[in-house]
Amino acid sequence: MSWLSFDVGGTFIKYGYFADTGELLDKGxxxxxxxxxxxxxxxxxxxxxxxxSANLNGVGISFPGFIDGRQGIAIMAGALTALHGWNIKKALAEKLPRSLPIALANDANCAALAELYQGNGQGCQDLVLVTLGTGIGCGLIFGGQIREGHRFRAGESGMMLIDSSHAGFKTAHELASTRALVTNYGALRGTSPQKVTGEMVFEDDTPDVQDLLTDWSQKVATVLFNLVVTLDPEKILVGGGVSLNPKLLPLLHQALHRIPSWPDFQVPVETCQFYNDAGLIGAYHLIKKEAVS
Known part of the structure; x- marks a missing residue:
């Protein structure tokens, strides 16, 4: 048996060809x-x-936006606005010369599946994955299943309000994303955020930047804390490019332990195992599970 998965993004469509064992045999x-x-x-x-060449057994698709995986509809398709409301599974099936099982899920949920089956979430049934990047994404797995929500909007933790006291209601996207960190660093240093990377910020050990990192990590910790007290998962995994930096996790642990109630609710907080291929791996597990169940 063999499987094909897609990870659809705003710039590239990545694809991976998997053996039934889960080995990624080819990608592009x-x-x-x-x-x-x-x-x-x-x-x-x-x-x-x-x-x-391989007589595929099914196709899995990791897709941005609000996704109705049961019907295969992209209710909102992220940056791919022309695909808002499209039934992705049906439209693809109509282009294929033979019928194949097709499965579709939100990209953050696919990343969570990758961790659940092959990564740092193995052994969990209830798992939350938070990605830090341009915005904040969140994948939810409960009872070993993707949790999409009543209107397929579960996991939009980037819209969590974490400051309502200054300049209106500020979301986690605005305050706790990697974009927020590099924007604030650029303002501090008088340089364009486009010229700043997360690595630059973490390597700057001046006191004002260390204060900036402490403040930012506290906002990220607030997001994690709110997810834990609401959902009570077995584990939180943190992903995104910044999660590759070894300094991130100690900062988050310190910030979480500054929250007085954290000892009453704390769960393990770790980084993800997968990064670039997480969507592909998760979409492979998605279609394999759906096709053989």
């Missing part, structure tokens, strides 16, 4: 087409390429 990427017909034609061409 193509620019993401923004015209609807071209988008599905591109996906179908990749499916056909592997199906001709």
């Amino acid at each position: 990427k193509v620019p993401t087409p923004y015209e609807v017909d071209h988008f599905f034609t591109q996906l179908a061409a990749i499916v056909e390429k592997y199906d001709e």
Whole structure:
């Protein structure tokens, strides 16, 4: 048996060809087409390429936005606005020469599945994954299943309000993302945020930047704390490019322990095992599970 998975992003569509054992045998990427017909034609061409040589058993898709995985609909498709409201599974199936099982899920949930089955979430049934990047993403696994929510908006933790006292209501996207960190660092140093990386911030050991990191990590910890007291997961995993920095996790642990009630609710907080291939690996597990159940 063999499987194909896609990780659809605003810039690239990544794809991976998996053996039934979970081994990633081949992968690649193509620019993401923004015209609807071209988008599905591109996906179908990749499916056909592997199906001709390997007789695929199914296709899994990691997709941005509010996703109704049961029906296969992208209610909102992130930056791919032309695909808002489209039934992704149906539209792709209509482009294929033969019927294949197709599974679809939100990209953060797929990343959480990757960790659940092969990564640092193994052994858990209730798992929360938080990604720090341009915004804040969140994947929810409960009872070993993706939790999408009543209107498929569960896990939008970036919209969590963590400051309502200054300049209006500020969300976690605005205050606790990596983008917020580099923007504040740029303002502190009088440079464009586009020229700043998270690595630059973490390597700057001047007192004012250390204060900046302490403040930012406390905001991230607030997000994590609120998720824990609301959902009571077995573990929180933190992902995104900044999670590769070994200084992040100690900062978050220190910030969490500054919260007085953390000892009453604390769960393990770790970084993710997977990064670039998380969506592909999660989409593989998604389709394999759906196709054989």
